[in-house]
Amino acid sequence: MDVGNILVWIVWFAAAFACLGSGIAVVTFANPFYSALALIGNLASLAVLYLLLSAEFVAAAQVLVYAGAVMVMFLFVIGYLGGRADAPWAGGPSWQQVAAICAAGALLVEIVVAVGLKAGDRLDDEATIGASFGSPQEIGRLFLTNNLLAFEITSIVLLVAAVGGVILGAHSRRFDREVARR
């Protein structure tokens, strides 16, 4: 048991707990602002886990795109809307919430069981990887050769989303007058 390994384990545990903890925080906070901040923490801990899995580029992209752009947008919108509080468990658990917990719990149990049983011994062997596994070079090469179609389609999806965002945010003069009247 060498020091590197122990270090890795410690980092892993820290990241995992941070991840799960922040996840629970997102779901349970009443104030959406706090939920968004917790999500940023979640994203950061996930990035650490990605690094442990030799996915350097993905980790960087996660921090830059997700935490840097998407979450910022979230925070803008939350700021614009105002932090409306809604307590999740207010008024006692309704049948909907109970059912939700049961369903989610069931799913979790199944996955854990499946994974724990090593999916019928299929999760035994691990592949050995080279040094450039997960490097930007490698990812870039794959994007532009094997997965070119996915690359292009993703760009179209982003374009559509941008257009949609603009349309959704556009002011309609007639509508604004109507709203002002109300």
Next chain:
Amino acid sequence: MMGPEVTWYLIVASILFTIGALGVLVRRSPLIVLLSLEIMLNGANLALIAFARHQGDADGQIFALTVMAVAASEVVVGLGLIVAMSRRRLPLDVDRMTTLRG
């Protein structure tokens, strides 16, 4: 590989997914629902990256990056919807949006 095996990562990913699912089902504010959706997507991403590492195939990472791009687009549209809703003075409550009833 150093550190925990793939199965540990998978269990973390599934717990994350379940947390996100619970959030979607239990919370009433659409903003929080969107955030929970993000958590679910991230759980899936983690699973993908773990498998990529396990199989030695970087396609999983490609997939994860694509998922990230799609998630970003979806957030744009979702937030746009929420902003439009609040501009029309509609209540930001998932339970009150029942036009599809019946």
Next chain:
Amino acid sequence: MTTVAVTGWVCLLSPLTAALLITLAGDRLSRRGAGYLATTSTFVSFGAALVGFMSLLGDNPEERAEVTTAWTWLKAGSFEAGLSLLVDPLSMMMMLIVSGVGSLIVMYSIGYMDGEDEERRYFAYMALFVFSMLLLVEGANLVLLLAGWGLVGLASYLLIGFHHERPSAVAAAKKAFVMNAIGDATMALAIFLLFWKTGTVTFSGVFDGVDGLSNTVVTLAALGLLGGAVAKSAQIPLQTWLPDAMEGPTPVSALIHAATMVTAGVYLLVRLNPIYEQAEFVQDLAAAIGAVTLIVAGLIALVQWDIKRVIAYSTMSQIGYMFLGAGIGAYSSAMFHLMTHAFFKALLFLAAGIVIHALAGEQDIRNMGGLRDALPRTYRAMLIGGLALAGIFPLSGFWSKDSILASALAGSTYDKVLFVIGLGGVFLTALYTFRMLFVAFGGERSAYAREHLHDTSHGEAPFSMGAAVAVLSVLAIVGGWIQIPGLWHPLSNWLDPVAEPLVEPSVTQDWVTSLVSMGIALGGIWLAWLIWSKRTVALPAWPEARRVLEHKFYFDELYDQVFYKPAVAIARLLGRSVEEPLVAGSIDATVSSVREAGRASTLIQTGYLRAYALALMTGLAVLAVLFVAFR
């Protein structure tokens, strides 16, 4: 194709073409034009039949049958029915009668139906009828015979109900069709039976095959066919439709219900004589039916006041004679009487039509009288017809009726009994015929006649009507001279290859019968003269007998009780207990259950986003279990 075959097809298809053309031309053809077209087509038919007749005369007597097939019409497994026509002496005789008398009557209709709104429809139907009757007599297999049989029934229904604004006409048409349908059904069953047992439907095939069949089968088949003949020819017990059929226009009564359609039953008996000779019981039964009918019809005719109904019952009676003749095996005599009857019966109907026309539609002879001076030519025509009907020398009826009676005399004891009945019929025939003549034409003009008689200064009737009546008068006189016992018999020679008679009277028997029947007929005329002309003898009162006769032996009432009322009751019962709850109920149940299912399904659509999401999650969980468990 030989001449005979060509003439067969032309004869058959000419009236059909006219019917189709009139139907398709619609308004573009004038009403008169439709009449001329129909008449021309039937005359063309007659011409073709004449040409064919000449051609057949040139052939050897044994080779006078020709079958010409257009194409194989129906083919299923071993069953094959071709669109084939059979032109042989028997069918040629019928073709000549149908097209000849038919064209005269259609020509008469031009004048009679002049001014009718729906004249075109009438002529189309008449042409259709002539086509159907020709199909019936020219068909070379049982299937075409049945097809023609059904088509004439249809044409009869259409023509009886021609004046469809009159409920009585519509009811009469339905009655005729339904009773004919009973006959059609039995006939169809008989044909099925014959096909099943002999494997073929062509006449030649069936006749050959019939030898080997068991007695029961042949008897059943013959009975079924007899049922059809009885219905079509209005014999007892399926006779009630014929008097009601007089609701149709008079030319229709002349053509369909005197000269041609009702004689189809006789044609059937003669054509299928090999089958009947195997089933002797049925042949005897046919003769008995004929005998009973001729007496019953004659009695009923004595109390009828409607001029057309008298003639209708007379038709029923004369066809009884033909059935009698065919039943005892005197085929050529029966056909001979068929021919002469076509002449003088059509003559009587057409002349009666002139009278009805002249009196603006009046048909009751009590409202007539003294028409002898007003309509002399018509009176002469009716007199000729009446004398021929009564069987007075030397008119046509004398020769034909007496040949049947003589054959009866020459036969077995059973036949001799029928002979006596036939003689009784002769007396009745003379009596009712001359009753009609004396009441309608003799004596003083009734008040009604004086009022309504049309001005006859320019002829009693238009040319088309008068010409037809004149031709038929001549035929009624000379038509019988084609078969004079002892001297020459070209008719029986002609028909021998097709229908060899079972009984042949000797010359003495023939002349004795003729003298006796003539005497009886003259006696009947004299009695009629005493009662209705000189009025020295009064008809005895006999109220009960009179009532029975006036109600036509209560057949209508009997059928009403036995068939109509129970059928209506059953229909109503089924309507209440089966149709409503089960049939309509099941449809209602289907509808309401679908609606309920739909309503129940909408309960899932709550509109709650979270509920939908929950459903998704639950489904996912279930699927995950399945995948893990069964992978």
